[in-house]
Amino acid sequence: MTSLNTLNHASHQSKNKSVHIQEYNKGAKETIVLIHGMFSNLSVYYFNxxxxxxxxxHVVLYDMKSHGMSDRCEYGYDLLSMTDDLRDLMDALRLKSVYLAGYSYGGLIAMKMAMRYPSRVKKLAVIEAPDPSDSETLSIIDIYSKEFLVDYINNYTDTTRMRVGKRQLDKNHRMYEYLFYQTSIKEDMHNERFFFSAEALDSIPQETLLIYGKSSNCLPSGRKLYHTVPRSKLILIEGDHNLPIQQPAETAGKLKDFFEGWQVKIKQINNRLWQALRL
Amino acid sequence: MDAITTQQPLSSEQIFNLLKTFITEVIGEEFVEDLDISRESSFTRDLEMDSIEIVSFSEKVKSHFGEHIDFTGWLSGMDLDQLINLKLDDIIKYIESCQSSK
Known part of the structure; x- marks a missing residue:
C-alpha cells in the first residue's frame, strides 16, 4: 500500500490508522462512495x-477498519463511529457531497450518514440492509466457532462458490477471532438493534433506492424501509443476500441509472436524436 | 505515483516471473514455498487467493504496467466463475497482447 496520492489505490491515514481505498476515474465531476458489508471488504465492488x-x-471504495487491507481497530463499530470514519475520509479526499451506496451493514452506515449529514449525501442507495433487530447477522456472532466458520463462509459470505483452502480458512478465522474477541464489534452491533425503530428513518431527505434480492431473507427489511423512508423506491433482483456477487451487472446498472437520474437520460436521448437527424 | 513505465516489451518468461513476484508479495513468502506456481495455476483454486488478495495483485500489475494495459477493465468483463478459474497464463497472454498492440 502506498500514500494517498497514488494513481488508483491509496492508504489514507486517519487518526494514525491506515484506511485502504481504491479510486476510479478521478477526474469526473461527481463522486460515488461505496460501503461494503461487515466481515467483507471492498472487493465486493472492485471487479464488476x-x-x-x-x-x-469518480468512484471511491474503502475498507472499513479491521476489514480488507485497512488497519485493525479495537473499537468504534457502531453506526456513529462508522459514519465519523466516512466523514473523515470524505474530508481527507475533499469530497463535499457524494452519491452514497452501502451493502448490508454498509447500507445501515449509508442511511445513518444520510441522516447525520444530509448536505453531504446527494442520493442514497441501500443494498440488502438488514433490520438489525431480527437479523441473523447478529446471531452468528454468538454462536461463532471455527467449524461454524467453514459453513458460514460456504453459505453466506461473498466467497460463496469459492473453495475455501487452509490458508484462507486460517486467515478468515484470525479476522473473526480478532473482531469477535478483541474488539467492541459484538457490543457495538448489538447496540444498533433498534436502528429501524429508534432512528428517524422517515426523516431521510434524499431520494433513496432500495435494492433487494427476490429470495433474500432480508427482503422484509427492504419492504419495511420502503414504507418508512419517504422518497424511496424498491427494486427487486433475482438472488439472495449475496446480490452484488450474484448479479453484479444488474446491480451496477440499477445504481448507475439511479445516480445518473433522468436529466442524464434526457441528455442521452437528445444526443441520439441529434445524431439521427444528422444522418 | 508508483507507476513504472516499462520501455521494452517483456518476454513471456519475464512476465511470468514478475507475476510470481507479485503473488509472493501478496500472500507472503512462507506460503509460496508450499505452492508450485506454474502458468496453469489458478488464482483461487491452486493459489488459494481470496478476492481482496486478487485486488492487491491487480493493483501491483496496474502500477507496474501503468496505462499500457487496462487490467481492471479486462477483469471487469469477467463473471465470478471466470474470475475463479482465471489462470496465470490468461494474464500473461493478456499482457502480451497489450504489448504487441502498442
Missing part, C-alpha cells in the same frame, strides 16, 4: 460494479 459506475463517475 465500480468499473461500470466509473464510466460516468
Amino acid at each position: 460494479i465500480a468499473p461500470v459506475l466509473a464510466q460516468s463517475f
Whole structure:
C-alpha cells in the first residue's frame, strides 16, 4: 500500500490508522462512495460494479477498519463511529457531497450518514440492509466457532462458490477471532438493534433506492424501509443476500441509472436524436 | 505515483516471473514455498487467493504496467466463475497482447 496520492489505490491515514481505498476515474465531476458489508471488504465492488459506475463517475471504495487491507481497530463499530470514519475520509479526499451506496451493514452506515449529514449525501442507495433487530447477522456472532466458520463462509459470505483452502480458512478465522474477541464489534452491533425503530428513518431527505434480492431473507427489511423512508423506491433482483456477487451487472446498472437520474437520460436521448437527424 | 513505465516489451518468461513476484508479495513468502506456481495455476483454486488478495495483485500489475494495459477493465468483463478459474497464463497472454498492440 502506498500514500494517498497514488494513481488508483491509496492508504489514507486517519487518526494514525491506515484506511485502504481504491479510486476510479478521478477526474469526473461527481463522486460515488461505496460501503461494503461487515466481515467483507471492498472487493465486493472492485471487479464488476465500480468499473461500470466509473464510466460516468469518480468512484471511491474503502475498507472499513479491521476489514480488507485497512488497519485493525479495537473499537468504534457502531453506526456513529462508522459514519465519523466516512466523514473523515470524505474530508481527507475533499469530497463535499457524494452519491452514497452501502451493502448490508454498509447500507445501515449509508442511511445513518444520510441522516447525520444530509448536505453531504446527494442520493442514497441501500443494498440488502438488514433490520438489525431480527437479523441473523447478529446471531452468528454468538454462536461463532471455527467449524461454524467453514459453513458460514460456504453459505453466506461473498466467497460463496469459492473453495475455501487452509490458508484462507486460517486467515478468515484470525479476522473473526480478532473482531469477535478483541474488539467492541459484538457490543457495538448489538447496540444498533433498534436502528429501524429508534432512528428517524422517515426523516431521510434524499431520494433513496432500495435494492433487494427476490429470495433474500432480508427482503422484509427492504419492504419495511420502503414504507418508512419517504422518497424511496424498491427494486427487486433475482438472488439472495449475496446480490452484488450474484448479479453484479444488474446491480451496477440499477445504481448507475439511479445516480445518473433522468436529466442524464434526457441528455442521452437528445444526443441520439441529434445524431439521427444528422444522418 | 508508483507507476513504472516499462520501455521494452517483456518476454513471456519475464512476465511470468514478475507475476510470481507479485503473488509472493501478496500472500507472503512462507506460503509460496508450499505452492508450485506454474502458468496453469489458478488464482483461487491452486493459489488459494481470496478476492481482496486478487485486488492487491491487480493493483501491483496496474502500477507496474501503468496505462499500457487496462487490467481492471479486462477483469471487469469477467463473471465470478471466470474470475475463479482465471489462470496465470490468461494474464500473461493478456499482457502480451497489450504489448504487441502498442
